[in-house]
């Protein structure tokens with residue numbers, strides 16, 4: 001069975017940075033789906049949203065997951081924050097491997113993303129309110145899709161890496 005280690009969670013929850021740390025620790029390649037899409041399309045996420053709209057980007061995310069099914073070497077995969085919202089994507093994620101929800105509080109995300117202009121969905125008058133609303137809607141979706149949940153507000157990267165790696169090994173040791 002394919003057992004990729006899949007990181008999901010809201011924007012700014014640390015999927016990309018923990019993904020890098022876990023890929024070093026586990027000696028596995030990291031696939032960061034936002035970067036993958038940006039490279040393939042030759043445009044940034046902002047540009048893709050502006051030029052083709054959000055649905056186009058969402059379709060590209062689903063396509064990434066479909067292609068990952070063919071990847072037989074286990075990878076660390078950092079998803080975009082919105083990927084688990086599609087039901088088809090959640091089904092694909094289940095098939096692909098062990099899904100970890102990096103759970104953060106809205107205050108943490110607000111602090112981390114203050115001044116960030118790379119997230120099109122947060123370019124609005126009141127990003128704090130937008131973050132709270134989106135996180136409230138998404139939390140049950142992430143929770144439902146998760147094999148494991150880790151709170152990231154106060155955890156330092158090496159400790160979070162240990163925790164996630166151990167959970168992954170426990171879960172997949174019988175495979």
Ligand code: S3P
Pocket residue numbers: 009010011012015016034045079080081082083118119120121
């Ligand atoms: C999005 C998250 C972003 C990126 C896009 C949409 C979302 O990825 O895919 O801006 O809907 O949460 P990160 O979670 O890596 O910021």
